[in-house]
Amino acid sequence: MKLLTAAQTRQADLATMQEQGIASEALMERAARAFTAWLTARQSPAEAGEILVLCGPGNNGGDGLAIARLLHQRDYAVRVYLLPADHYAADFTLNRQRLPAVPVAELDAAALPTIPADALVVDALFGTGLSRPLTGLAAAVVAHLNQAAARVVAVDIPSGLLADAPQPAKSPVVQARHTVSFELPKLAFLLPRNAACVGRWHVQPIELSRSFLDQVPDALHLIDAALLAGRLPRRATFAHKGTYGHALLLAGSYGKMGAAVLAANACLRSGVGLLTVRGPAAGYDILQTAAPEAMALPDPATDFVTELPGLQPYSAVGIGPGLGREESTRQLLEKLLRQAQVPLVLDADALNLLSESPDLLALLPPDSLLTPHPKEFERLTGPARDDYHRLDLLRDFCRQHQCYTILKGAYSCLGTPGGTLYFNSTGNPGMATGGSGDVLTGVLTALRAQHFSALDAALLGLYAHGRAGDLAARQTGEAGLVAGDLIRFLGPAFQELTTADRF
Numbered sequence: 001m002k003l004l005t006a007a008q009t010r011q012a013d014l015a016t017m018q019e020q021g022i023a024s025e026a027l028m029e030r031a032a033r034a035f036t037a038w039l040t041a042r043q044s045p046a047e048a049g050e051i052l053v054l055c056g057p058g059n060n061g062g063d064g065l066a067i068a069r070l071l072h073q074r075d076y077a078v079r080v081y082l083l084p085a086d087h088y089a090a091d092f093t094l095n096r097q098r099l100p101a102v103p104v105a106e107l108d109a110a111a112l113p114t115i116p117a118d119a120l121v122v123d124a125l126f127g128t129g130l131s132r133p134l135t136g137l138a139a140a141v142v143a144h145l146n147q148a149a150a151r152v153v154a155v156d157i158p159s160g161l162l163a164d165a166p167q168p169a170k171s172p173v174v175q176a177r178h179t180v181s182f183e184l185p186k187l188a189f190l191l192p193r194n195a196a197c198v199g200r201w202h203v204q205p206i207e208l209s210r211s212f213l214d215q216v217p218d219a220l221h222l223i224d225a226a227l228l229a230g231r232l233p234r235r236a237t238f239a240h241k242g243t244y245g246h247a248l249l250l251a252g253s254y255g256k257m258g259a260a261v262l263a264a265n266a267c268l269r270s271g272v273g274l275l276t277v278r279g280p281a282a283g284y285d286i287l288q289t290a291a292p293e294a295m296a297l298p299d300p301a302t303d304f305v306t307e308l309p310g311l312q313p314y315s316a317v318g319i320g321p322g323l324g325r326e327e328s329t330r331q332l333l334e335k336l337l338r339q340a341q342v343p344l345v346l347d348a349d350a351l352n353l354l355s356e357s358p359d360l361l362a363l364l365p366p367d368s369l370l371t372p373h374p375k376e377f378e379r380l381t382g383p384a385r386d387d388y389h390r391l392d393l394l395r396d397f398c399r400q401h402q403c404y405t406i407l408k409g410a411y412s413c414l415g416t417p418g419g420t421l422y423f424n425s426t427g428n429p430g431m432a433t434g435g436s437g438d439v440l441t442g443v444l445t446a447l448r449a450q451h452f453s454a455l456d457a458a459l460l461g462l463y464a465h466g467r468a469g470d471l472a473a474r475q476t477g478e479a480g481l482v483a484g485d486l487i488r489f490l491g492p493a494f495q496e497l498t499t500a501d502r503f
Contacts, residue, residue: 001227003187003220003423004214006128006163012183015212023093027206028059031182032066035155038180039067040074041413048075052113052150054141056125056159057085057092063155064124065095068369072102080104081113083125083138109137115148123152123174125159126198128186132170134160142172143431154179158197161187166386174196177183182392183208187220190411190423191387221422223414223463225497230495233455245315247448249442250332251320252279254303259322259348259438262483264291266442267318269490272449276314295401308335316343318445320350322330330357337363343448344456347371347441355379357445366402366417369444371437373408395419404454406462408437413457422459425493428481430473434465435483440465443490460497467493 002010017027039048053068055061061083064301080099084106088096105113115121123145125138134142142160145152152174155315159165160173163186167173179189179201189201190193221227236243243461247267250261257279264277268291277287287296288349299305306328310478311317317340323329330353336344337360343364348353351372354360361380372380377390384390391406394415398405410429413420443465468489471497473481 001184001222001224001425002216002218003222004184005187007041008216009128009163009184010218012208012212012321016209019209019211020207025094026096028062028091030206031067031156031204032063033204034182035063035067035180036070038075038149038202038204039071039153040076043120045074045076046355047078047232049118050079051120051122052115053078053080053122053157054083054107054125054145055080055092056083056138057088058127058129059089059091060124060127060155060159062089062092062095064122065092067122067124067155068102069095069099072100083182084478103383107124107137109140112129112141112144115145116152117149119148119150121145121148121150121152122155123176124155125174127156127159128163130160130162130371133164133168134173135164139172140423142174146172146274147283152176152178152199154181154198155236157184157186157188161188161194166388167193169364175199178202180204182206184213190222190413192409193387195410198475202231212382218420221420223422223426223459224440226461228459228463228497231452232460232494233499237261243272243460244271244453245275245446246274246313246450246495247272247445248309248311248314248317249275249277249321249325249445250305250308250317250319250336251277251441252281252283252287252305253326253329254282256322256324257283259435261286261290262435262487263318263321263442264294264437264447265484265487266439266490267446267449268293268442269462269487270443270446272446275420275446276309278305278309278328280419284320301328306332308332311336311339311342311356312344314449316445316450317463317469318345318347318441319346320345321441325353325356327348329353330360334360335365336366341385343454344368345371345441345445345448347437348376351376361401364401364403364449367453368401368403369438369458370403370405371408372405372445374438377405377407391421395421403459406440406458408440412462412466414462416455422462424466426463428473428478429471430476430478431466431469431486435480436465436486438467438481439486460494462492464493467496
């Protein structure tokens with residue numbers, strides 16, 4: 001699923017109207033019906049009570065007027081409030097004329113309407129065309145609505161939220177409980193700064209031109225099952241353990257062997273044929289007991305990993321979980337970067353060592369896969385001014401070092417050497433727990449060992465990791481989720497993605 005800019009969204013609308021031979025008001029009616037279908041499936045007229053529809057003077061307001069009409073036809077109690085303006089969009093005017101006998105009033109700064117805390121409000125004030133923060137009466141209406149703490153559902157995008165640009169500090173934005181977007185989500189929905197405004201977002205199809213969407217440049221994507229179709233083939237009948245690669249994990253230190261165990265078990269559950277774990281001597285018994293399917297290769301040092309084993313047997317190497325940042329470990333990382341002829345996955349302390357020794361970044365082999373959380377990423381690139389600048393830093397970092405970098409978080413973002421960004425659609429807040437990143441490292445190392453490309457490994461691994469979290473949360477709840485639960489559901493998550501045989 002691609003993500004469009006506001007300008008591309010307008011182009012998609014025009015292409016759809018031209019291709020399908022429909023007028024703009026017909027496309028607006030289609031959007032209004034899609035929104036109404038979403039709302040009425042969740043709230044009966046009795047549950048909704050009186051619905052307040054706030055309409056601005058543009059096309060988003062026209063959507064709101066059409067929604068008010070459709071709700072009225074379905075026996076919902078509706079009251080409409082209009083934002084006065086010197087000019088109204090043509091489709092707004094048309095839908096104002098079509099509006100049946102429902103109460104309509106203009107908003108007035110001197111006497112803003114009372115909005116009960118349990119009210120259901122449809123926000124159709126402003127859409128994706130907004131290019132600057134709200135001021136004047138519009139800003140006052142948004143502030144008044146937010147103070148009411150009502151149940152707000154935004155039409156396409158919360159009013160006041162800029163679709164493609166950083167939100168200025170303290171600029172007024174509707175704080176929606178739900179946002180119903182048409183055809184595709186917006187990039188703004190996926191960024192941390194906007195979470196409180198967007199609430200839970202949903203996508204309703206309106207049959208935009210498929211040919212236009214297919215030809216839009218691949219700059220931004222949402223990782224979903226459709227994007228991954230065909231990337232994970234079914235296993236061959238006569239395959240053997242050598243078919244699926246031999247991974248090496250360099251992980252663990254005294255007091256942090258749990259990270260090595262989580263990464264190892266995740267690697268094993270992600271389809272690797274063979275796994276060797278190089279850990280400190282102190283962790284030998286732990287590894288042999290907690291991950292018996294893996295081969296344990298103890299380091300000569302008791303508490304840290306200090307020596308790099310011969311790399312000839314391995315088809316991929318993962319390094320970082322629980323590793324520590326000793327000087328001898330830094331030297332091991334440098335030796336690995338200089339000698340590796342197989343794919344690398346770097347996480348946790350391996351990334352911290354890179355940030356502490358920038359000269360090591362120059363040694364990073366092409367197509368390496370890095371998995372920083374935001375603070376680790378900041379140590380590598382410097383601080384970001386805002387969420388959009390952070391994405392620019394991600395693009396620049398991946399281009400400069402010809403690597404793939406997963407910036408972890410809600411909607412984890414994969415940066416690529418070509419500049420395309422992919423946002424993950426799976427996962428939940430229960431995964432914000434120690435060890436989740438170690439599990440991801442194991443998953444990615446297993447996929448790279450199986451000879452998946454860096455892009456396919458990252459896409460499949462991110463999606464399956466988050467999907468395992470979603471499956472686990474059904475049993476544990478989000479608050480009760482721990483990293484080990486993810487490992488139990490990796491198999492089912494990958495099974496969902498496995499390409500089925502076609503007769």
